[in-house]
Amino acid sequence: MRLISLWALCCFSTVSFAADVPGSQDLPIVPRLADAQIVDYRPPVELERIYPLGSIRKISGQLRFDGQITARGQTTAVTYELPPEHSATEAFTEARKALQKQDAELLFWCQARDCGESSLWANEVFGNAKLYGADEQQAYLLLRLAAPRDNTLVALYSITRGNRKAYLHVEQFEAAAPLGELLPTSATLLRQLKSTGELDFPDRVDAPDDTWLRLISRGLNLDTTLRVTLSGPKAEAWRQALISQGVRAARMETGTVEGKGLRIDLLR
Structure with a gap:
């Protein structure tokens, strides 16, 4: 022993x-x-x-x-x-x-x-x-x-x-002082999605806002071969908003409404 x-x-x-x-x-x-x-x-x-x-x-x-x-x-x-x-x-x-x-x-x-x-x-x-x-x-x-x-x-x-x-x-x-709002780069969101298979935004509980819509759409459009599932209570609203930002509709599916924010999963 x-x-x-x-x-x-x-x-x-x-x-x-x-x-x-x-x-x-x-x-x-x-x-x-x-x-x-x-x-x-x-x-x-x-x-x-x-x-x-x-x-x-x-x-x-x-x-x-x-x-x-x-x-x-x-x-x-x-x-x-x-x-x-x-x-x-x-x-x-x-x-x-x-x-x-x-x-x-x-x-x-x-x-x-x-x-x-x-x-x-x-x-x-x-x-x-x-x-x-x-x-x-x-x-x-x-x-x-x-x-x-x-x-x-x-x-x-x-x-x-x-x-x-x-x-x-x-x-x-x-x-030493509050950092305030800090945003990720679009390329970082894409690298995270491709490496981990998911993006989780628990704070995105409301309808799509312009700042995050731009970040996410640019990230997804950096690799137009990827397909994803969007989940959460506002998933369909996010899907439509991303389409309006140039992300092809065929690349996105709507998943469950569970969870309190937006979640994006890579379809492999």
Whole structure:
């Protein structure tokens, strides 16, 4: 029995036995991948933070991206080096799923060259040279935690370097002032739909509003091969409104009226 218990501990414990950076610790909201090692830790510090909401590039010495969130607050950052048996993609996906189980909202999600230059993410955004790798081996995700912690953002960045070492960077930002309304990008809605098979909007309980109608219709029209089911009390109203925004009627079906908001499921 003792041998079985030790085997189970080795296989399933979320605590790494590797040598972490002294004084470091995990963020409670993101579980550590087994055998990952903390190679960089930055304790809470108050500063102004800019989180890109688009592909990053540098023009005339200035960073450029399509959108951003700028706020002041406390930032805590943890960088993990992953064991050889786990990929950066795997660690990124597990962290995303853990946050989504806590009802975190995805604001911006990019992968590979859609993110821009890895060197800019590493050095300009996160200030950590360990995160510099091949552009096609990167992923970035910015999420907002659910109420009552909706003034907290979490940034995930994964990368595989040229030496095949893989890293996951996790950054938690607690804003000093209310963040107000933050909207996801249409491309992020599409990536989420294709990756998870669903989009859930529990707050969209009323008739379609212009802002969300534009976001959802643009997301669906970024890939015109997809077919979806719309569910919820106002599902048919949303379907008709999306048709008026150029989404082909043949791509959308109306599902159940259950639930309090709008839900979109991918028809595979």
